[in-house]
Amino acid sequence: MIEIICHGNHVIMNSIITLLNEMGIRHAKPGEFTERAFFNDKLNLIQAEAISDLICASDSRAVKAAQNSLSGKFVDEVNIIRNEILSIRAEIESMINFPEDDDVPDLSIAKLKKSLLKILTSMEELIKKSKDGLALRNTPTYAVVGKPNSGKSSFINYLLREDASIVSNKAGTTRDSITYQLNLNDRIVNIIDTAGIHETKDEIEKEGIARSASSVLKADRIFYLVDDNQGFTAEDKNLIKKYNIKSYYLVFNKIDLTMKEKKITSSFPQQIYVSVKTGKGMSLIEDVIQKTSTSDDMSQNIYLGRSRHIDCLKSGHKHLLNAKGAINEETLDLLAEELRLSHLAITAVLGQNPTEDLLAEIFTSFCIGK
Ligand SMILES: Nc1nc2c(ncn2[C@@H]2O[C@H](COP(=O)(O)OP(=O)(O)OP(=O)(O)O)[C@@H](O)[C@H]2O)c(=O)[nH]1
Numbered sequence: 001m002i003e004i005i006c007h008g009n010h011v012i013m014n015s016i017i018t019l020l021n022e023m024g025i026r027h028a029k030p031g032e033f034t035e036r037a038f039f040n041d042k043l044n045l046i047q048a049e050a051i052s053d054l055i056c057a058s059d060s061r062a063v064k065a066a067q068n069s070l071s072g073k074f075v076d077e078v079n080i081i082r083n084e085i086l087s088i089r090a091e092i093e094s095m096i097n098f099p100e101d102d103d104v105p106d107l108s109i110a111k112l113k114k115s116l117l118k119i120l121t122s123m124e125e126l127i128k129k130s131k132d133g134l135a136l137r138n139t140p141t142y143a144v145v146g147k148p149n150s151g152k153s154s155f156i157n158y159l160l161r162e163d164a165s166i167v168s169n170k171a172g173t174t175r176d177s178i179t180y181q182l183n184l185n186d187r188i189v190n191i192i193d194t195a196g197i198h199e200t201k202d203e204i205e206k207e208g209i210a211r212s213a214s215s216v217l218k219a220d221r222i223f224y225l226v227d228d229n230q231g232f233t234a235e236d237k238n239l240i241k242k243y244n245i246k247s248y249y250l251v252f253n254k255i256d257l258t259m260k261e262k263k264i265t266s267s268f269p270q271q272i273y274v275s276v277k278t279g280k281g282m283s284l285i286e287d288v289i290q291k292t293s294t295s296d297d298m299s300q301n302i303y304l305g306r307s308r309h310i311d312c313l314k315s316g317h318k319h320l321l322n323a324k325g326a327i328n329e330e331t332l333d334l335l336a337e338e339l340r341l342s343h344l345a346i347t348a349v350l351g352q353n354p355t356e357d358l359l360a361e362i363f364t365s366f367c368i369g370k
């Protein structure tokens with residue numbers, strides 16, 4: 001291995017790279033080192049995926065969850081389930097294939113039911129943990145919407161602690177939807193400033209409002225801003241209905257003008273009283289943003305699941321349920337097939353070959369064909 005240390009000037013770096021290229025040295029392809037580690041059995045598939053998740057993690061909880069996967073905890077749990085299914089499969093397959101053999105135990109329905117129930121419970125827990133992890137993959141998105149001049153851009157600038165959006169007392173200042181990244185105590189969320197929604201004939205404003213509507217669709221949660229000086233009007237009510245605004249907080253801004261106190265209600269929708277101008281009540285907004293994401297304690301035990309893992313686990317669970325329904329001397333074939341499908345789905349999470357597993361288990365635990 002050689003290491004070249006040079007100044008970061010692009011012209012210098014490029015000329016060194018060109019020289020190296022001429023000598024037959026090339027850039028590593030994306031993920032190539034991880035790919036090699038996988039093919040050389042230094043990492044399993046889940047760990048390889050976790051490296052990519054770690055790189056893309058949007059906050060400290062996602063990092064923790066990716067580490068859980070990388071350290072092999074997730075693989076251990078999948079393996080426990082896989083091994084349990086495997087040993088049941090080995091027993092059933094032996095009964096079917098070697099019915100005369102004395103080494104093969106008789107089918108104990110009660111014992112089998114108990115084992116399957118235990119595996120089903122572990123699988124359900126693992127699916128739940130992976131699903132919680134899946135939610136961590138997505139950066140939560142908030143949209144700030146409301147009538148013109150309610151203070152949406154000021155609200156966002158306050159949270160970002162910078163003059164990101166133009167603010168003015170002219171209605172219709174913001175004409176476009178702009179997404180910003182907000183970092184609150186290592187928690188990254190997207191927040192979208194939108195054009196004030198109302199009835200208008202102005203073509204540019206109309207386009208802006210259409211973009212606000214699509215931001216509403218994109219967002220996980222909405223802050224619907226109302227100028228407290230005007231109060232919540234019939235127009236606001238109509239706009240919330242017209243734009244199908246469902247998961248929202250009603251934020252009453254400008255309480256410095258109405259002389260109200262900051263507060264948050266527990267009703268639905270929750271009402272939050274703030275003044276962006278004085279900053280009063282804005283900590284309530286920050287609390288709300290932090291609370292709606294999963295808690296730190298949770299990420300200690302969850303895995304940065306991928307939909308691939310969840311699909312495989314769910315399919316494994318479904319076939320295991322079918323297997324439980326087929327526990328019967330007469331339907332051994334059906335039981336064996338459902339167990340095979342469940343095993344197949346679980347090993348797919350790990351990217352392994354289930355047939356080799358089964359043969360090894362059958363021939364090591366029973367003395368068949370000696
Ligand atoms: N008194 C007072 N004025 C505020 C407060 N928040 C915002 N404003 C003022 O309200 C006016 C409109 O603010 P903006 O942030 O531009 O409002 P907006 O909702 O983004 O408006 P559009 O982009 O036109 O839809 C500006 O003059 C702000 O200074 C507040 O808490 N108190």
Ligand SMILES: [Mg+2]
Binds near residue numbers: 153173174
């Ligand atoms: Mg604005």
